[in-house]
Amino acid sequence: MDVISTRDSNHKIPAMRAVLKGISDDGGLFVPEYFPQIDIDAACRAVRQGYQEVSAMVMAQYLELDMHCLTKITHNAYDGFRGGWVAPLVNLTPNADVMELFHGPTLAFKDMALQVLPQLISQALELYDEKDDVMVLTATSGDTGKAAMEGFRDVPRTSILVFYPLNGVAPMQKLHMATQEGKNVGVCAVEGNFDDAQNGVKSIFTDSAFVREAKQRGFVLSSANSINFGRLIPQVAYYVYAYVKLVEDGVLQCGDKVNFCVPTGNFGNILAAYYAERMGIPVNKLICASNRNNVLADFFQNGRYDTRREFFRTMSPSMDILVSSNLERLLFELTDRADVLVDEWMKALGRSGHYSISLTMQNRLAELFYADCCMEDETADTIHRTYEDYGYLIDPHTAVAQCVYEKYKKQTGDDTLTVVASTANPYKFPQDVLRALNGTQTEDAFRAADMLSELTNTPVPEQIACLITKPVLHATVAEKDHLPVAVRDFIERGGKQ
Numbered sequence: 001m002d003v004i005s006t007r008d009s010n011h012k013i014p015a016m017r018a019v020l021k022g023i024s025d026d027g028g029l030f031v032p033e034y035f036p037q038i039d040i041d042a043a044c045r046a047v048r049q050g051y052q053e054v055s056a057m058v059m060a061q062y063l064e065l066d067m068h069c070l071t072k073i074t075h076n077a078y079d080g081f082r083g084g085w086v087a088p089l090v091n092l093t094p095n096a097d098v099m100e101l102f103h104g105p106t107l108a109f110k111d112m113a114l115q116v117l118p119q120l121i122s123q124a125l126e127l128y129d130e131k132d133d134v135m136v137l138t139a140t141s142g143d144t145g146k147a148a149m150e151g152f153r154d155v156p157r158t159s160i161l162v163f164y165p166l167n168g169v170a171p172m173q174k175l176h177m178a179t180q181e182g183k184n185v186g187v188c189a190v191e192g193n194f195d196d197a198q199n200g201v202k203s204i205f206t207d208s209a210f211v212r213e214a215k216q217r218g219f220v221l222s223s224a225n226s227i228n229f230g231r232l233i234p235q236v237a238y239y240v241y242a243y244v245k246l247v248e249d250g251v252l253q254c255g256d257k258v259n260f261c262v263p264t265g266n267f268g269n270i271l272a273a274y275y276a277e278r279m280g281i282p283v284n285k286l287i288c289a290s291n292r293n294n295v296l297a298d299f300f301q302n303g304r305y306d307t308r309r310e311f312f313r314t315m316s317p318s319m320d321i322l323v324s325s326n327l328e329r330l331l332f333e334l335t336d337r338a339d340v341l342v343d344e345w346m347k348a349l350g351r352s353g354h355y356s357i358s359l360t361m362q363n364r365l366a367e368l369f370y371a372d373c374c375m376e377d378e379t380a381d382t383i384h385r386t387y388e389d390y391g392y393l394i395d396p397h398t399a400v401a402q403c404v405y406e407k408y409k410k411q412t413g414d415d416t417l418t419v420v421a422s423t424a425n426p427y428k429f430p431q432d433v434l435r436a437l438n439g440t441q442t443e444d445a446f447r448a449a450d451m452l453s454e455l456t457n458t459p460v461p462e463q464i465a466c467l468i469t470k471p472v473l474h475a476t477v478a479e480k481d482h483l484p485v486a487v488r489d490f491i492e493r494g495g496k497q
């Protein structure tokens, strides 16, 4: 199908083109021209053949690729997930299931999309007979960078350069990136926070002189951030999967509504849930969970998006974000696709750090969305209680979602079946999880992982255990205004290490 820009709905290009492009020239994000409808019966049949089938079915509705090609892609992407689990549902309480999205190679939900995106980019290069190679630039709050590099490593005709905030990621996340292997990957720390890194990358994409320069050297620039349409679509699939799986398992009757509760940073994951709803998955509420950086929770509660506030580093670093890029896609739909208005808001945000929506729109949002935040002590307490009560270990991001779900339930009394998205393996954040469980403090992440393993009688995942012996390959640091210099260096090396 074609996609259009959130800042100019007359600007229309094929979806697979958008996968190559990342962001629109006008600074807007690409969104589907319309929402295709899911055939729930067909999806129920597909679910019996596995996650890969459902995922291909959902993607086929958006992308100009046939089912044969898409099932090949999804099998490539997901067959290697640990234990063959792609998005298993774990029942915690009578009204809540946890959907585990962290069984991929980098132990975070980012793998769900980033094991697919590089393959889509390869397909797009072929489809459009593109002569240039693709250079992917990506800002990361911790998990995207690792997952993107793992997805792109040694994929022909692609290279990837990742920017992460120097002091804004967890120790294990930093080590994960610094030890990344692959001939076509680069990593650069940024002196600033995630928003600085994300803004820096965005401004490179919209700098036409820079884009031209890259092109002259044989590279088209693209993005692996959730602003890329090709990242969003694979994420829609697991919400469809969760619903039809629950129907197939007899937990739900077809047509029954569910809630999805999602720990939110850049608004990509929960936006995918919204897209699933627009495709016809029966949803009662989408519960948006923020950490202490509660810009989104405030926005949903009072209609004002305001980044003029203190930025906190939390134990859920992948959600330490003040400018949630993908909210723009929701605003576009909320306003019935008022591109000019969206453009105005986004410009206001860039200029003065805030914008407000009308009361009518606020009420309209509240019909489908509920939002709240979870502070640091609540996060730790939720990890502790969830383990005590259910013997189930969760990471700090998942804990934020679980905590907000509990608040929602207490406040509304709603007992609709709720699927809580679990976005990372707890061993990615061993120090914080251990401290939450029994108060032990240690500076050493590996020691913490071993202690956690002993305490909970669960194994340290191989991806963590092997890190300790890997050499650090990346140590570049750039000032936040100097990202173009780092990209130019990477281009000069031909997109190689």
Ligand SMILES: *Cc1c(COP(=O)(O)O)cnc(C)c1O
Residues within 6 Å of the ligand: 108, 109, 110, 143, 144, 226, 263, 264, 265, 266, 267, 268, 269, 270, 318, 319, 397, 398, 423, 424
């Ligand atoms: C990226 C990430 C999030 C936030 O997802 P968004 O799509 O940015 O809202 C939550 N948890 C984990 C573990 C993540 O890696």
